[in-house]
Amino acid sequence: MIAIIDYGAGNLKNVKHALKLLEIDAFVTDDPSDLAQADGMILPGVGAFGEAMKRLEASGFVDTIKQEVDKGTPLLGICLGMQLLFDKSYEHGEHAGLGLIEGEIVRFSDDVKVPHMGWNQLALKQMTSLNEGVQDEDYVYFVHSYYAQATHEADILHETVYGKSFTSAVKRGHVMGMQYHPEKSSRVGMQLLKNFGEMVQ
Amino acid sequence: MLAKRIVPCLDVQDGRVVKGKKFTDIQDVADPVELGKRYSELGADELVFYDITASHEKRDIFLDVVERVSEEVHIPFTVGGGIRTVDDFRAVLQAGADKVSINSAAVTNPDLIDEASVRFGNQCVVLSIDAKEADGEWYVFVKGGRENTGKKLIEWAIEGEKRGAGEIVLNVMDTDGVKQGYRSDVMAQLSDHVNIPVVASGGAGKEEHFLDVLTNGKADAALAASVFHFNEIELSDLKQYLYNHELPIRLG
Numbered sequence: 001m002i003a004i005i006d007y008g009a010g011n012l013k014n015v016k017h018a019l020k021l022l023e024i025d026a027f028v029t030d031d032p033s034d035l036a037q038a039d040g041m042i043l044p045g046v047g048a049f050g051e052a053m054k055r056l057e058a059s060g061f062v063d064t065i066k067q068e069v070d071k072g073t074p075l076l077g078i079c080l081g082m083q084l085l086f087d088k089s090y091e092h093g094e095h096a097g098l099g100l101i102e103g104e105i106v107r108f109s110d111d112v113k114v115p116h117m118g119w120n121q122l123a124l125k126q127m128t129s130l131n132e133g134v135q136d137e138d139y140v141y142f143v144h145s146y147y148a149q150a151t152h153e154a155d156i157l158h159e160t161v162y163g164k165s166f167t168s169a170v171k172r173g174h175v176m177g178m179q180y181h182p183e184k185s186s187r188v189g190m191q192l193l194k195n196f197g198e199m200v201q
Numbered sequence: 202m203l204a205k206r207i208v209p210c211l212d213v214q215d216g217r218v219v220k221g222k223k224f225t226d227i228q229d230v231a232d233p234v235e236l237g238k239r240y241s242e243l244g245a246d247e248l249v250f251y252d253i254t255a256s257h258e259k260r261d262i263f264l265d266v267v268e269r270v271s272e273e274v275h276i277p278f279t280v281g282g283g284i285r286t287v288d289d290f291r292a293v294l295q296a297g298a299d300k301v302s303i304n305s306a307a308v309t310n311p312d313l314i315d316e317a318s319v320r321f322g323n324q325c326v327v328l329s330i331d332a333k334e335a336d337g338e339w340y341v342f343v344k345g346g347r348e349n350t351g352k353k354l355i356e357w358a359i360e361g362e363k364r365g366a367g368e369i370v371l372n373v374m375d376t377d378g379v380k381q382g383y384r385s386d387v388m389a390q391l392s393d394h395v396n397i398p399v400v401a402s403g404g405a406g407k408e409e410h411f412l413d414v415l416t417n418g419k420a421d422a423a424l425a426a427s428v429f430h431f432n433e434i435e436l437s438d439l440k441q442y443l444y445n446h447e448l449p450i451r452l453g
Contacts, residue, residue: 011295013271014271014275017271021273047321047322048322115323117324117398118422120203141276145323161202181277184275184277186241190275
């Protein structure tokens with residue numbers, strides 16, 4: 001059973017619908033104590049980094065997520081949810097993140113259209129159980145103005161080029177993140193979610 | 202590389218898809234959810250669902266359509282029509298829409314762009330503009346093209362971006378439904394003046410029209426309706442055609 005974390009930042013419904021289609025058991029929760037029963041966690045999110053961390057903190061999820069990660073429960077951050085896994089973000093100031101993956105979140109420069117919105121390609125950096133069945137140059141759907149710079153090459157699964165190359169998916173042990181929206185990425189996205197579902201079982 | 206997007210647009214009235222020529226002579230086509238699914242399978246990059254139901258009481262029927270689309274279609278979709286307030290934004294976003302398009306409400310109350318983008322993020326605020334040429338200038342029109350607002354197209358687009366719109370859909374009214382091609386000249390002009398994605402609308406009739414507006418017209422995406430609804434252009438063929446012409450296109 002996967003817990004979809006509801007901390008008041010964004011559309012959880014689409015993630016839930018996609019998992020339902022894949023016949024992966026999931027539930028939405030705004031109660032941190034529910035995470036103890038989950039076999040996996042998904043941290044979604046749209047909006048601003050600082051506000052999202054504040055909400056996570058206020059709802060008591062920050063410590064609980066870290067505890068569950070320590071216990072070995074797989075965690076997948078999607079879009080802003082991936083950014084929150086990192087040390088810090090420079091979106092409207094400087095904000096600390098969950099610190100589960102080393103690196104920081106910075107804004108695209110103005111020589112490209114911002115937000116980076118639409119279908120863009122994945123450059124495969126390493127193959128793991130999470131991105132099995134996904135090919136180099138496959139397209140996935142992005143909507144974001146800030147991007148992750150992972151400190152360690154070993155944590156990077158996918159990179160994507162938009163003006164410059166940035167980290168579009170990460171995996172450090174059982175902590176994973178996707179800057180793109182797998183739930184909106186048709187066949188390729190469904191494959192990625194299916195893989196996560198299989199890792200959780 | 203960021204792909205050029207092909208976006209079928211579905212006008213929805215009383216829960217059904219309709220498409221007529223030049224906003225009148227409306228023809229009933231199909232169930233929006235089924236059609237949306239089919240387009241997604243054929244390679245649509247996004248979908249737009251536009252509520253053309255006149256009465257506000259029937260709003261729930263449309264919200265139900267949005268809800269069902271989000272359950273069954275796993276590509277991004279925009280919802281428009283009848284959006285007047287931040288609460289309207291919230292309702293369709295909660296029903297599962299990814300983006301919300303506003304048109305005349307933004308003209309009447311430009312602050313709506315600011316408010317919605319602060320509340321929900323720039324990425325989900327789409328400024329849709331109906332434009333017509335009058336005395337050699339491009340103006341913003343409302344009320345189905347009957348009323349010239351006096352706002353100049355480019356100025357309004359720039360203001361929209363400043364206020365927080367994340368994307369602009371430019372619908373050229375003279376070419377809408379006529380299938381003689383997009384107005385690539387005005388699309389390119391608009392693209393040169395804003396730093397957010399531009400979606401071209403109005404005029405698709407042949408595959409060449411898409412190629413033209415996505416290259417010469419500098420559009421990031423091309424929107425069309427009836428050519429897809431009536432199977433005059435098959436989506437998968439169109440995307441293969443554009444791919445063969447070396448455009449960045451997502452296949453399959």
